[in-house]
Amino acid sequence: MNKGTVSQILLITDGCSNQGEDPVSVSQQIAQEGITVNVIGVLEDDQTEDPTGLQEVNDIAEAGGGISRIVYADDLSETVQMVTKQAMNQTIQGYVNKELQQIFGKETDEESLPPETRGEVQEVMEELGETCDLKVLVLVDTSASMQNKMSSVKESLDDLILSLDARAGSHYFSIYQFPTRKKVVKELLDWTNDGDRLAKVFPKFAVGGITPTGTALKEAAKAFHISMGDEVMRGAAYDVVDSSYRQSL
Amino acid sequence: MSSIHPTVSLYKGDRIQGVWNHKQYRIERLLGEGARGSTYLASINQSLVALKISKDPAVITAESNVLRKFRKAQGVKLGPSLLDVDDSYIRQGEKYSFYVMEYVQGRTLSEHFSSIGLKWLGQITSELLKALHQLHLLGFVFGDLKPDNIIIEQQTKQVRLVDVGGVTQIGRGIREYTTFYDRGYWRLGSRKADPKYDLFSLAICMIQADPSNRLKVASQNRDVLKVLAASQMVTPFQSVIKKALLGKHANALAMKREIDYVTKRLPVATQAQNNVKTLLRKGKGDIDRAEVISISSLVGIHLSVLYLILQAL
């Protein structure tokens, strides 16, 4: 946690990556910069709840220090806000446990305290969870198979904004899609806290079966390094064209 | 903790032994489970208790914190009383946190809906509003108000709130909610904790008392006011419910006054009429046409007799 800001990427996808960088190792690198990577896998209506094809969803989140869930499109709204909240709490918990270790010594974490003392630590964590600043970058898979799930995705983002608006702390979100026809990743909405701007975001869908998840993650993560007033630098973070990606089209 | 479900499966006869306070509980049966853990009926020294256990220790700490605060507040009983908070090793050696509370014996409001009459609905709602008002005065909202979390105590017939997972300090983001009872979901307000949030959920509970309500169907276009207009069983309460949905009551007491006003003026026969209506409604779905016609003509006679009696009074 950096200056009271929790930074997260939320990846929403329905399949395995099949091109570009390895998303699991990219996710690990992103986590090292203090950004959590959470992943939600969206199932087809006729898919079973635990398809092997979506194992990558769990692996990316695990490497990124985040949370993963695999759900049907209908359950996206509940899931998106819950994953975001739980991951934020997890980050805060990690931060508080580190503090505890500094005070009480190496082996101390919340659970090694007696239940009564734990209650007080919990209140501190809740206070932090309510008041810290939160930055969420949503990276949406817009490969052809996602097309019929897009209305659910949009609805779930509206719902997420409702939950974020209810917090005392401030928040910023931005939205990226991958892939598009010509690019690996594209910015749809720059950092904002204005939920109304969500309504104007209409991604165009890619055709063909290419899902460059790793490369997209890596490029999108750069958005966290750009300070918000920095117009010059901002252009570099999105609209990235990966040469290997173009060749294969 | 990344992709776990926080529920913990225990079986009848399992022993839960606390590592800090050393009390031992015997599991009797599952009461319910959800996104935050599992609640079991358990016994200790011949008495029954409810035991909530979760793989996420923060859930146990947060909820027991809330129950502890309620314990300090004297007066109206808010939520079950807290008896113990501890950790226990489970079969394979994992350690999970749990808390133990009073077992509220009775049936949930959802289990009562099939037989609920209007007058009784008014009384239950009124009692709930009294409890909610106390809670609001303490600076909290209940948050996850829904029929599953409202129990009518068998012995005393008192209305009790259980499952404090949603209890939130006023001004903060609601901690836990259920889609259909959430003001934000219906786009009729924010998810910030204010007393009116509970009044909204309570209004949805009242609509649910109409067995033919179309809440689930309406989720497509999100127009809860349309659902209300079509919920004929609760007609006498419709204007109060509408006000609650739109956040137009100043506080829980204001809504309570209006509920009481309507309840007092309900005709004595309403209970019988409602049963008749339910019968009719059931008839439409379950029985073939010929039978429906004969039942409804019978009912017609029944109603006209009732009407005559009422006129005579």
Ligand SMILES: Nc1ncnc2c1ncn2[C@@H]1O[C@H](COP(=O)(O)OP(=O)(O)O)[C@@H](O)[C@H]1O
């Ligand atoms: N103290 C209690 N006494 C009796 N029943 C309870 C008690 N606490 C919870 N329950 C029942 O168990 C169900 C599940 O409770 P819980 O696990 O707390 O919530 P959820 O699964 O809704 O997150 C509740 O809806 C309620 O009907």
Ligand SMILES: [Mg+2]
């Ligand atoms: Mg519950």
